[in-house]
Amino acid sequence: MTVRGLLLLGCGGHARSAANVALACGVTQLVFVDANAKEGERCLGFPLLPDWPSRLPEGWQVLPAAGDNDRRRLQCAQATARGWPLATLIAPTATVGECSDIGAACLIGHHAHIGPAARLGQGCIVNTGAIVEHETVLGAYCHVAINAAVAGRCCLGQAVLIGAGATVIDGLKLGDGVLLGAGACAVSDLAAAGVYLGVPARRAAH
Known part of the structure; x- marks a missing residue:
């Protein structure tokens, strides 16, 4: 399946590294989600949202992008509960x-x-x-x-x-x-x- 876009959970150092890998893989549509995001803020030039979007666009996947293992486990569970597909990069x-x-x-x-x-x-x-x-x-x-x-x-x-x-x-x-x-x-x-x-x-x- 071709990944049309990627929703990255987090905007810390590991999320930025993950975005760099995604871009190298040819995924050019990225959106970051972080609860501490301010209105209009961007991360590496891409949109940064304070909360999960209401829907995931067709062909998009989700990458739990916290470097912390326990936090990443929670992100995976949250994405799975929404029925949204998890990306592997x-x-x-x-x-x-x-x-x-x-x-x-x-x-x-x-x-x-x-x-x-x-x-x-x-x-x-x-x-x-x-x-x-x-x-x-x-x-x-x-x-x-x-x-x-x-x-x-x-x-x-x-x-x-x-x-x-x-x-x-x-x-x-x-x-x-x-x-x-x-x-x-x-x-x-x-x-x-x-x-x-x-x-x-x-x-x-x-």
Whole structure:
């Protein structure tokens, strides 16, 4: 199905990055929605609305565009409740391996790589230059940030955040809600939700 236009939920940094990918994909009609928008305000030159429109034009799709995993989950639920189709964007410069499966409302950024037979749940972000290697599974609403790498055969739970430049070595399991800080390296399973920092990654004190 050809996407005639895109309704982006949010107008923060990630929403702007998502708009850039959409434009690279040839989608030129964009509208942003953000509750804090002021009358007449625009985002990247496109309309910015304070509330959802009453209807979605024919051929348009919705992209939940919050960088925060929990907020993006809520945006997906709100769009689904309206019966509006969720967009999936894959940058033209990204590479996607054979037999991979990318869920609805995912964003694959510029120069990102999805390895063969990888599986991404709904609402995932694989950001600019990030790598999700072969046979790795990302649960719904994960975010692999810029230049981060998740090696092959890993399994990430829901709403996991892999920070900028962080690394997960092959074959590991990360539980729901794990946050691996920027530049950290996970060398063993991280089962419990929480913030993990350093090399090797250790759970941060509360």
